[in-house]
Amino acid sequence: MIAERAGVQRHTLYAHFPDERSLLLACSELAMERNPLPDAEPWRAIADQHARLRTGLLAIYGWYERNAALAACVLRDAEFHALTKEIVAIRWGPHMAAYQEVLGAKLSAKQRALLRLALSFFTWRTLAPEGGLKRAAAVEAMVQAIDSAK
Known part of the structure; x- marks a missing residue:
């Protein structure tokens, strides 16, 4: 085909x-x-942890919005198809690791776990398209959750 x-x-x-x-x-x-995933490197220059989290999550959630249909299919298939899982690890893995490193700096273990949740496409989908939150409100909800988990 x-x-x-x-x-x-x-x-x-x-x-x-x-x-x-x-x-x-x-x-x-x-x-x-x-349509590349956002680059985490510029976020390192943002000294304020909350501002860095907001900036990063806004960019990532914006990418999710623009690529929702494709990301949903690829991530769904990655759960059951080993080769798709491998390709996702190759293409997304380095970005997600950079997001964890840059956005997770100085966070506690509990906060880093919540950051991992916040970075998930499925979390974004639950909060925004399914939950009816605008991008900024979804980001703010996750920033508050991460902050409260000290």
Whole structure:
């Protein structure tokens, strides 16, 4: 179906992508190139912990809003499909680790656990589209939850 949609023969597709992994890597690289996850590095310069959390979560939740349909499908499939799980780890893992490091600086273990919850696509989806909160209100709810967990 991919070859048909691209207007090429199957052998052409297989010449470029000999297996499913190489195809998924190429597709995910293109998707991330077109709409990259936010970069955590600039947030390091924000001295105030609450402001850093708000800035980071606003950016991440904005990305989730723009990419909700694709992210929902990919993350759903990653729970049951080992190769998709591997690709998600390759493409999202470094970003999520950077978010944990930068946004989690000086947080207690309990607060870092709540930060992990706040960073989850599923948390955003529960708070915003399903819960009816605007992005800023969802972020504020998570910042308050993290702050109160001292």
